[in-house]
Amino acid sequence: MNRINQKLQADKKILSIYFSAGYPNLNDTVQIIQDLEKSGVDMIEIGLPFSDPLADGPTIQASSTQALHNGMTTQVLFDQLKDIRKSVSIPLIIMGYFNPMLQYGVENFCKKCAEIGIDGLIIPDLPVDVYADEYKATFEKYDLINVLLITPQTSDERIGFIDSVSNGFIYMVSSASVTGSQSGFGSTQEAYFKRIADMNLRNPQVIGFGINNKETFNQATQFAKGAIIGSAFIQYLTENGTGKIEDFVKAIR
Amino acid sequence: MSYHVNEKGYYGEFGGAYIPEMLYPNVEELRQQYLKITAEPSFQAEFDALLKDYVGRPTPLYFAERLSEEYNTKVYLKREDLCHTGAHKINNTIGQILLAKRLGKTRIIAETGAGQHGVATATVCALMGLQCIVYMGEVDIKRQAPNVARMKMLGAEVRPALSGSRTLKDATNEAIRDWINNPVDTYYIIGSVVGPHPYPDMVARFQSVISQEIKTQLLEKEGTEKPDYVIACVGGGSNAAGTYYHFIDDEDVKIIAVEAAGLGVDSGESAATSVLGKVGVIHGSKTLLMQSTDGQITEPYSISAGLDYPGVGPMHANLYATGRAQFISITDEQAMQWGLKLSKMEGLIPAIESAHAFAVLDEMKFKPEDIVVINLSGRGDKDLNTYIDYFKL
Numbered sequence: 001m002n003r004i005n006q007k008l009q010a011d012k013k014i015l016s017i018y019f020s021a022g023y024p025n026l027n028d029t030v031q032i033i034q035d036l037e038k039s040g041v042d043m044i045e046i047g048l049p050f051s052d053p054l055a056d057g058p059t060i061q062a063s064s065t066q067a068l069h070n071g072m073t074t075q076v077l078f079d080q081l082k083d084i085r086k087s088v089s090i091p092l093i094i095m096g097y098f099n100p101m102l103q104y105g106v107e108n109f110c111k112k113c114a115e116i117g118i119d120g121l122i123i124p125d126l127p128v129d130v131y132a133d134e135y136k137a138t139f140e141k142y143d144l145i146n147v148l149l150i151t152p153q154t155s156d157e158r159i160g161f162i163d164s165v166s167n168g169f170i171y172m173v174s175s176a177s178v179t180g181s182q183s184g185f186g187s188t189q190e191a192y193f194k195r196i197a198d199m200n201l202r203n204p205q206v207i208g209f210g211i212n213n214k215e216t217f218n219q220a221t222q223f224a225k226g227a228i229i230g231s232a233f234i235q236y237l238t239e240n241g242t243g244k245i246e247d248f249v250k251a252i253r
Numbered sequence: 254m255s256y257h258v259n260e261k262g263y264y265g266e267f268g269g270a271y272i273p274e275m276l277y278p279n280v281e282e283l284r285q286q287y288l289k290i291t292a293e294p295s296f297q298a299e300f301d302a303l304l305k306d307y308v309g310r311p312t313p314l315y316f317a318e319r320l321s322e323e324y325n326t327k328v329y330l331k332r333e334d335l336c337h338t339g340a341h342k343i344n345n346t347i348g349q350i351l352l353a354k355r356l357g358k359t360r361i362i363a364e365t366g367a368g369q370h371g372v373a374t375a376t377v378c379a380l381m382g383l384q385c386i387v388y389m390g391e392v393d394i395k396r397q398a399p400n401v402a403r404m405k406m407l408g409a410e411v412r413p414a415l416s417g418s419r420t421l422k423d424a425t426n427e428a429i430r431d432w433i434n435n436p437v438d439t440y441y442i443i444g445s446v447v448g449p450h451p452y453p454d455m456v457a458r459f460q461s462v463i464s465q466e467i468k469t470q471l472l473e474k475e476g477t478e479k480p481d482y483v484i485a486c487v488g489g490g491s492n493a494a495g496t497y498y499h500f501i502d503d504e505d506v507k508i509i510a511v512e513a514a515g516l517g518v519d520s521g522e523s524a525a526t527s528v529l530g531k532v533g534v535i536h537g538s539k540t541l542l543m544q545s546t547d548g549q550i551t552e553p554y555s556i557s558a559g560l561d562y563p564g565v566g567p568m569h570a571n572l573y574a575t576g577r578a579q580f581i582s583i584t585d586e587q588a589m590q591w592g593l594k595l596s597k598m599e600g601l602i603p604a605i606e607s608a609h610a611f612a613v614l615d616e617m618k619f620k621p622e623d624i625v626v627i628n629l630s631g632r633g634d635k636d637l638n639t640y641i642d643y644f645k646l
Binding site: 050051052053054055056057058061065068073074075097098099100101102103104124125126127128130148149150151153154155158173176177178181 | 269270271272273274275277278416417422423426429430433434435436437531532533534535536537542544546547548549550551
């Protein structure tokens with residue numbers, strides 16, 4: 001069974017952390033992953049940097065730009081992760097935009113992920129319709145979970161379709177925004193979280209965008225299986241370096 | 254086989270809507286509505302009236318006698334340079350603002366490179382009394398100060414794009430991010446035949462008035478609706494899409510697309526996307542795109558700010574891939590010399606973008622009886638500083 005599905009079955013709220021591979025320094029990737037696991041994180045999203053990350057706010061844009069400047073490429077990331085399964089056992093997801101994957105070759109990309117022990121992919125600009133028609137079979141061949149997004153504007157009908165195509169969890173975007181632009185959830189978000197929870201979807205939901213501390217993590221996981229922190233963690237790395245990752249995670253729970 | 258878009262939003266293998274889920278409701282609404290709304294008689298009447306009385310259409314089809322004599326062929330210029338705001342861009346912004354109003358949107362956003370589309374958008378927003386925010390790369394804001402001032406006079410807010418290379422592609426990213434952040438009240442007026450379906454087709458339809466008029470005007474002047482050649486410059490490709498539109502499924506009409514070679518196709522400083530690009534995804538569209546082997550989008554170069562887009566509209570990518578259109582790359586130097594030549598021979602100072610198209614006259618051999626239509630997509634006022642610097646005028 002895929003590590004993501006195993007983790008989702010456990011009776012525990014999931015804390016997932018996103019970071020940009022190659023940031024702050026090119027070779028920080030493996031150390032950050034190991035430290036996150038040791039600190040008690042349940043799942044990690046490894047950001048494959050892209051020159052034009054159009055769903056991301058300033059924090060992740062800046063970290064992507066720096067990572068590319070540091071020399072990060074798809075191949076460098078795969079080389080860095082070559083032996084990751086010797087030291088890390090929690091689910092690992094690569095999150096990146098579609099064009100770099102397309103250039104690597106989608107099948108090659110998936111094959112490489114499977115060899116390394118990557119469990120899933122999040123590709124914000126690969127729409128569910130194209131995925132279902134052209135790439136689902138390839139993902140399944142390599143036992144990769146494709147994590148699809150929903151937003152407060154997604155219709156019930158489309159959520160149903162996304163749920164039917166998904167086989168891991170649904171990434172619930174907390175509000176209409178790019179990454180890193182929110183602070184705190186109001187009644188609008190809570191109503192949306194509840195509406196989705198009440199739909200009793202096949203796939204559990206994990207909430208992302210706007211989770212930046214213990215309070216928002218707890219709020220989100222009241223309604224969902226877990227929550228994802230990205231920009232706030234990158235901000236923390238920018239300010240504190242990579243030496244105190246445990247402090248960040250402990251402050252969340 | 255048609256070279257127009259199919260019902261799934263593709264031109265051959267190019268096009269589609271590669272957008273984050275956050276944009277899906279807006280793009281889907283547009284996809285479902287754009288053909289219906291633009292086909293309504295009230296829409297068409299308003300669109301036609303504004304094109305006529307506000308933009309100044311139809312623009313003339315001018316027989317360039319001296320050029321025709323020198324090149325021993327029949328050269329006609331489609332005078333989009335006479336449109337209000339100085340280029341064809343406004344044909345599209347008029348269409349999209351009418352659509353935005355009918356969709357009940359109250360806040361308009363746009364991206365701009367050199368500022369022509371920004372000015373055209375700010376103009377129609379002023380006309381309709383709608384809020385207008387234009388994203389423009391920080392680098393371009395410095396390079397194109399007069400257009401920034403024009404947008405401000407027209408009541409638009411110009412927001413600098415500070416990410417990436419701080420030029421057109423980054424301004425487009427910022428506009429897309431704005432739309433993600435404001436999904437309900439906001440309409441995004443894209444300036445070229447790029448972006449997710451239905452934008453490439455929608456913008457091409459609004460610009461298709463160019464080729465519609467060419468047909469009528471040629472019939473009057475030459476007794477035929479068909480030119481032998483239609484020639485236009487291609488950055489994203491909106492003036493070209495308009496010039497080709499009613500001819501693309503008629504293979505008797507040869508299509509020439511002119512890209513900016515910059516300092517030379519192999520110089521590393523070029524915007525010749527068809528030659529240098531590979532299939533990829535940019536701004537929601539699968540198309541030819543200049544990129545690194547790793548799939549990072551690279552920054553193109555051309556002396557003309559309207560042609561330095563790293564991608565090309567999916568319609569054009571398909572015209573290239575199928576061989577339906579012939580693509581020619583013209584250097585900065587060739588284009589600049591043509592800017593001067595057209596000024597002196599015909600009394601027309603062209604936009605540097607448009608000047609690229611004329612250089613085809615030196616690159617190809619035409620027969621005396623050939624009817625060659627070149628789209629003079631914009632006038633050169635905006636480029637005066639570049640001309641001054643280049644020629645030490």
